[in-house]
Amino acid sequence: MDTHDVLVVGAGLAGLQTATLLARQGHDVLLAERRPSLTGAIRTTGIFVRRTLDDFPLPVECLGPPIRRVVLYPPGLRGPVALVSERDEYRVGDMAPIYGRAAAAAADAGVRILLGTRYAGRQGQIYTLVGRGGPTRVRARFVVGADGARSRVARDLDLDRNRHLLIGAEEVYEIKRGEEPPTFHCVLDPSLAPGYLAWVVNDGRHAHVGTAGYANRFPEGLRRALERFASSAPGLDGVERPDGPDAVERRGGPIPVGGLLRRISCADGLLVGDAAGAVSPLTAGGLDPCLRLSELAAAVLHESLRSGRKEALTHFDGAALRSRFRGRLAMRWGLDKVRTPALADAAFGLLRTPPGRAAARRILFGDRSFPGTT
Numbered sequence: 001m002d003t004h005d006v007l008v009v010g011a012g013l014a015g016l017q018t019a020t021l022l023a024r025q026g027h028d029v030l031l032a033e034r035r036p037s038l039t040g041a042i043r044t045t046g047i048f049v050r051r052t053l054d055d056f057p058l059p060v061e062c063l064g065p066p067i068r069r070v071v072l073y074p075p076g077l078r079g080p081v082a083l084v085s086e087r088d089e090y091r092v093g094d095m096a097p098i099y100g101r102a103a104a105a106a107a108d109a110g111v112r113i114l115l116g117t118r119y120a121g122r123q124g125q126i127y128t129l130v131g132r133g134g135p136t137r138v139r140a141r142f143v144v145g146a147d148g149a150r151s152r153v154a155r156d157l158d159l160d161r162n163r164h165l166l167i168g169a170e171e172v173y174e175i176k177r178g179e180e181p182p183t184f185h186c187v188l189d190p191s192l193a194p195g196y197l198a199w200v201v202n203d204g205r206h207a208h209v210g211t212a213g214y215a216n217r218f219p220e221g222l223r224r225a226l227e228r229f230a231s232s233a234p235g236l237d238g239v240e241r242p243d244g245p246d247a248v249e250r251r252g253g254p255i256p257v258g259g260l261l262r263r264i265s266c267a268d269g270l271l272v273g274d275a276a277g278a279v280s281p282l283t284a285g286g287l288d289p290c291l292r293l294s295e296l297a298a299a300v301l302h303e304s305l306r307s308g309r310k311e312a313l314t315h316f317d318g319a320a321l322r323s324r325f326r327g328r329l330a331m332r333w334g335l336d337k338v339r340t341p342a343l344a345d346a347a348f349g350l351l352r353t354p355p356g357r358a359a360a361r362r363i364l365f366g367d368r369s370f371p372g373t374t
């Protein structure tokens with residue numbers, strides 16, 4: 001049986017980042033991913049915020065044009081509020097090559113990557129992986145659950161699990177550059193996006209048209225909500241949606257918005273990224289948190305492997321980090337309560353006041369990011 005220092009389950013950005021950092025410290029890392037290719041079944045719009053772009057070396061050629069303009073709309077789309085930042089705030093990643101580059105960096109660092117290989121359970125430090133050739137067993141001193149919002153590793157390690165989830169879906173297609181500057185359009189309408197927002201990101205290269213909300217609150221289901229939104233979405237004047245089965249990419253998946261989980265480590269391993277609930281409860285942004293929490297995870301695991309002290313993992317404490325999310329959790333609670341278009345209209349009235357606009361600017365263009373790490 002192969003023996004490794006660390007088994008990382010899941011090759012999203014969290015798993016790739018954690019695996020790479022550990023391998024660069026000289027550890028023997030096995031990364032198992034159930035998808036046969038990292039460029040398919042993408043589950044993110046790929047909006048990177050300024051702080052991520054400042055702090056992490058993402059490949060510039062895989063990033064869309066900078067976005068400074070956000071337009072917020074009430075139900076019915078009348079009387080939107082436009083906010084323009086004096087700085088570049090967002091860039092949309094071309095995610096397939098970004099995952100591909102991250103995997104190449106992991107392999108260069110010495111990570112052994114097994115694609116098409118599902119983690120299926122554990123007995124002590126022995127883990128079952130199921131690939132094309134059937135089940136195999138590997139031994140690892142630690143396991144990292146980077147296996148997304150519905151983490152099997154979290155369950156098997158008896159750690160906390162995400163219970164507060166949105167479900168999101170979007171369409172992505174190439175477009176020709178139009179007159180409008182790159183813009184992020186957000187629609188607050190609980191009939192289209194119950195508990196969250198519907199969005200169009202038009203950066204002049206791609207259009208992302210999506211919605212997210214609580215699965216049980218979509219009046220006619222998520223798919224129908226996306227169809228309705230796409231048929232009248234703002235920000236697409238002069239944009240032609242291409243025909244053809246391969247011209248439009250469909251993405252989607254669950255988004256944990258209950259805040260960072262409290263128990264995200266034990267003597268045998270830890271959780272990162274969505275598995276740990278490391279997503280902003282308000283904006284549902286998880287790319288910055290997953291990169292930052294992965295740095296902390298790799299540092300803690302390195303210390304534990306170096307010193308031979310398993311207790312080092314107790315420093316990976318979700319409860320301590322979570323307390324810094326209080327404000328965002330309170331705002332998520334507020335957004336949850338906006339359940340009718342009339343209430344959304346009323347809430348939108350506040351956004352039109354100077355304090356409301358200032359608060360929106362702080363949320364959308366602020367410098368805050370995932371706490372406690374970089």
Ligand SMILES: Cc1cc2nc3c(=O)[nH]c(=O)nc-3n(C[C@H](O)[C@H](O)[C@H](O)COP(=O)(O)OP(=O)(O)OC[C@H]3O[C@@H](n4cnc5c(N)ncnc54)[C@H](O)[C@@H]3O)c2cc1C
Binds near residue numbers: 120275287
């Ligand atoms: C529709 C949508 C749009 C989003 N847009 C944005 C955005 O624009 N900006 C932003 O900051 N955040 C966004 N998010 C959130 C963000 O994408 C996630 O927080 C982030 O990608 C999480 O990364 P991760 O590596 O933790 O999880 P994932 O990227 O989900 O990776 C988990 C991996 O684990 C694998 N896996 C699962 N189970 C197993 C198993 N048993 N064995 C082996 N492999 C397994 C999965 O195949 C997957 O590859 C969005 C989310 C959704 C759903």
